[in-house]
Amino acid sequence: EGKAQVPIGLVSQPNAPGMLMATFSGKVYEPGGDFSIDQFSVPYYPYTHFVGIKKPEGDYRGRLVTQRDHTLEIVSVDADGRPVDRSELIFEVFRLQWRWWWDRSGDNLAYYVSRNEDNPYKRQLVSTKNGKAQVHLNIPNDEWGRYYIRVRDPKSGHSAGSVTYF
Structure with a gap:
């Protein structure tokens, strides 16, 4: 009847940055050697919930002022x-x-954050109401520099972050 059941095993994406697009391609050969190809895409959500963070715009170079x-x-x-x-x-x-x-040493961003997981500059619990919350941050003058700011949802596993210069 021109139909086939094809089992599909999706691989878990534990480090996915967010929603993904899954693309499926199929190629069917006819007995004479000709073939037909079809392709379609569907959204794939590797997390049940997602978080995001928006920092202030900063100055013309994107820097945030200390103090x-x-x-x-x-x-x-x-x-x-x-x-x-x-x-x-x-x-x-x-x-x-x-x-x-x-x-090319080991202080790239991913390694730095995982290496200092237990010793962040600042850590606090945040709860959202109607999907929103605010956090306040003040970096002293004598601690200027680059910072990685992130929010994590430990229940869903999703996180979002941004490198910021103060």
Whole structure:
């Protein structure tokens, strides 16, 4: 009848940055050697809930001023993009060390954050109401530099972050 059942095993994506697009391709050969190809895509949500963080714009180079209170906006949504209340989101700030472009040592961003997981510059629990929350951050003048700011949802596993210069 021109129909076939094809089992599909999706591989888990534990480090996916967010929603993904799954593309399926199929090629069917006819007895005479000709073939037909078809392709379609569907959204794939590796997390039940997603978080996001928005920092202030900063100056013309994107820098935030030290010794000043900055308000960062946190959001939490379900897989359909609807705002949801989430408790115990983890807001973290990591101070980054300077790197030169030719430095291939172990202080790249991913390694730095995982290496200092238990010792962030700042950590606090955040709860969203109607999918929104605010966090305030003030970096003293004598601690200027680059920081990685992130929010994590430990229940869903999703996180979002941004490198910021103060």
